[in-house]
Amino acid sequence: MHNPNWGVIGLGVMGTSLSRNLAQKGVPLALYNRRVEGVEENVAEKHCLIFPELKSALPFEDLNRFVDSLQAPRKIILMLPAGTATNSILKHLTPLLTKGDVVIEGGNSHFEDTEKRAKELADVGIHFLGMGVSGGEEGALTGPSLMVGGSESAYPLVSKELETIAAKNLKGEPCCAFLGAGGAGHFVKIVHNGIEYAEMQLLAEVFELAGSDARHDFIDLQKMFGEWLNTSSQSYLLEITHALLNYTEKGNPFINFIKDEASNKGTGAWATAAGANLGTNNSMMASALYARYNSSSKNEREKISKIFPRARKDEKISLEALKKAYDLSRLINHHQGFEMIREAALVYGWKINLSTIASLWSEGCIIKSDLMHSLIDIFKSNQTLLEYAPFIQKINAGLESWELTLESSLKQHIPTSSMSSAWHYFLAISQKQSSANLIQAQRDYFGAHGFKRTDSSDDTLHHGPWNTDKN
Numbered sequence: 001m002h003n004p005n006w007g008v009i010g011l012g013v014m015g016t017s018l019s020r021n022l023a024q025k026g027v028p029l030a031l032y033n034r035r036v037e038g039v040e041e042n043v044a045e046k047h048c049l050i051f052p053e054l055k056s057a058l059p060f061e062d063l064n065r066f067v068d069s070l071q072a073p074r075k076i077i078l079m080l081p082a083g084t085a086t087n088s089i090l091k092h093l094t095p096l097l098t099k100g101d102v103v104i105e106g107g108n109s110h111f112e113d114t115e116k117r118a119k120e121l122a123d124v125g126i127h128f129l130g131m132g133v134s135g136g137e138e139g140a141l142t143g144p145s146l147m148v149g150g151s152e153s154a155y156p157l158v159s160k161e162l163e164t165i166a167a168k169n170l171k172g173e174p175c176c177a178f179l180g181a182g183g184a185g186h187f188v189k190i191v192h193n194g195i196e197y198a199e200m201q202l203l204a205e206v207f208e209l210a211g212s213d214a215r216h217d218f219i220d221l222q223k224m225f226g227e228w229l230n231t232s233s234q235s236y237l238l239e240i241t242h243a244l245l246n247y248t249e250k251g252n253p254f255i256n257f258i259k260d261e262a263s264n265k266g267t268g269a270w271a272t273a274a275g276a277n278l279g280t281n282n283s284m285m286a287s288a289l290y291a292r293y294n295s296s297s298k299n300e301r302e303k304i305s306k307i308f309p310r311a312r313k314d315e316k317i318s319l320e321a322l323k324k325a326y327d328l329s330r331l332i333n334h335h336q337g338f339e340m341i342r343e344a345a346l347v348y349g350w351k352i353n354l355s356t357i358a359s360l361w362s363e364g365c366i367i368k369s370d371l372m373h374s375l376i377d378i379f380k381s382n383q384t385l386l387e388y389a390p391f392i393q394k395i396n397a398g399l400e401s402w403e404l405t406l407e408s409s410l411k412q413h414i415p416t417s418s419m420s421s422a423w424h425y426f427l428a429i430s431q432k433q434s435s436a437n438l439i440q441a442q443r444d445y446f447g448a449h450g451f452k453r454t455d456s457s458d459d460t461l462h463h464g465p466w467n468t469d470k471n
Contacts, residue, residue: 003069004028004058006161007076009089010107011043014133015079016051017140018106021165023053030058032066063089067096074101075158077131082109082266090117099125102154106131108267111149111183111190111274118150118182127154130182132189134365135167143167145365146176147192149184149350167364170373175364179357180350187274187344188357194271194285195337196237196366197264199330201288201418203241206326208414209317209405218245218253224319233327235369262292275336278343281429284333287421315411321401328398329422330371335385336425338375355379386429395426 007030008019015033023029031054033043044059060066067074074097080086086107093103103126105114114130121128132147133140146166148155155178166176179185211221225242228234247254268289275282294301338354345352358375361367375385382388386395406423409416428434440451441464450461 003071004030005071005073005075006030007032007066007070007074008079009033009066009076009093010079010085011047012079013137014106014140015077016047017137018077018079018133018144018165019047019057020051020053021141021143022161023051023057025161025164027161027164028056029054030060030066030069032060032063035061063092064096067093072098072100073157074098075104075161076102077104077106079106082107082113086113094121094124094126097126100127102127102129102151102157104129104131104148104158105186106133108132108189108193108265109186110270111185111187114150114183114186122151127151127157129154129158130184130186131162132185132192134189134192134361134367136366139167139364139366143175143364145192145360145363145368147185147188147360148176148178149180149182149186149188152178152181169359169362169376173359175360175362177356177360179352180345180348182348184348184350184352187348188341188352188360190267190271190274191337191340191344192361192365192367193267194275194282194340195333197268197271197288197292198284198333198418199235199237199367201284201291202326202329202333203237204291205409205414205416205419206322207241209409209412209416210319210322218255222246228323231323232370233323233330235371236366238369259298260295261298262295264289264292268292271340274344275340278340278347280336280340280343281425282336282340283421283425284329284336284418287417291415291417310413312413313411315408317408317412318401318404321404324398324401325405325419328395328402328426329419331385331391331395332422332425333418334371334375338379338385353379 006022006027008015009032011019011031011033019029019031031044031047033040035041042061044061048054048057048059058069060069078086078089080089086105086109103121105117109130111130118128118130129148129150133144135144139145143166146162148162163174163176166174168174179188207221210224211218222242222245225238229238229242244255245253249257268285272282272286272289275285338357341352341357342354344350355376358372358379362372362376378388385391402423406416406420443449444451444464445466448463448467450463452459453462
């Protein structure tokens with residue numbers, strides 16, 4: 001039997017699932033996991049014994065022997081935490097490789113780090129691909145969404161296997177594609193995670209708004225989510241939200257035993273910063289991130305809540321209006337995310353098709369939904385979601401419900417960071433005349449930055465009479 005040319009480094013949850021997926025599809029593998037005495041010992045060997053599909057894989061905890069076991073051109077997937085761990089393994093791995101080998105970094109790395117690594121390895125003749133992987137443990141095993149960027153000449157060397165293990169959309173097409181040079185794949189994954197943050201926050205806000213009168217009994221709330229699943233609101237995140245409300249402990253909803261402190265692993269912050277650097281409005285991602293930050297300040301919140309005690313007012317909310325507000329907020333969230341990708345493609349020179357992105361995200365990932373399926377065809381003939389006629393009609397029909405829902409949240413003293421952010425974005429983006437003229441006047445007054453005049457058609461910068469007065 002010939003030695004394999006595919007190898008996986010890092011057998012954590014995602015690395016193990018991806019390895020099993022490859023093996024199930026008939027890809028011969030070599031597996032490597034570091035050895036830490038008393039903590040991680042014989043991990044690869046144990047995996048080959050535990051999982052039947054890995055029984056033919058070659059296990060290693062010596063990096064040199066792992067590399068030597070692979071025939072050229074080697075195709076090695078790194079499934080390690082971003083940052084130090086990835087940098088360390090690349091430092092030791094690179095000298096062992098030969099020209100033409102392919103390294104695929106499947107962790108959640110920042111796209112700018114991926115850009116640097118791709119250039120550094122290209123200088124020594126090694127192909128580097130940054131691959132965003134979405135779908136969690138289950139997706140990695142049964143079919144993830146794979147967003148690939150980096151060396152364009154390397155993708156044909158690995159595309160067959162990657163597309164084989166990827167999820168398939170409703171048309172049977174793999175949710176895997178090459179998106180551009182350098183960090184394109186990891187950038188798209190960052191945006192994916194930003195959309196995910198906002199989708200999760202929206203559901204948390206709906207959970208609080210609709211469940212405020214039933215804090216200990218969520219039967220009606222679960223029923224509502226179940227009904228929504230049979231509409232255009234369907235999504236994977238809605239599905240699991242509906243499911244988790246069914247779990248109990250000692251006769252009480254299990255969710256009531258979970259401390260209200262939301263964690264994050266940094267990709268939400270990356271997404272927020274990326275939008276700001278590009279000059280695109282991704283306010284929903286940002287508001288969801290800051291909502292998590294606020295939640296993590298549990299002790300401070302408890303202390304301040306005693307300083308400003310307030311009773312929740314008895315305010316009945318229309319569930320029909322709530323659903324419309326939720327649906328419209330989701331449209332804004334997806335619009336902002338895809339606009340980020342469009343702008344990044346222009347800035348970094350990536351030839352990204354938004355319909356392709358929607359296809360990648362339609363199955364196998366955390367933000368898959370009926371809406372995402374529809375976006376595949378919508379983006380084939382529309383540049384932006386806010387100019388798509390059916391969405392225009394839906395927004396116009398739901399504006400009153402959206403407003404009523406936000407009014408209700410104010411009366412109940414319930415923060416709705418992301419839903420409110422969506423509303424204010426819509427108001428701002430659809431406002432013909434804004435108050436930004438005052439800001440420009442202020443900037444010119446204290447900094448002589450200049451402004452464009454309404455009675456001039458060119459881009460010449462002018463200054464106000466206050467500059468003369470100050471002189």
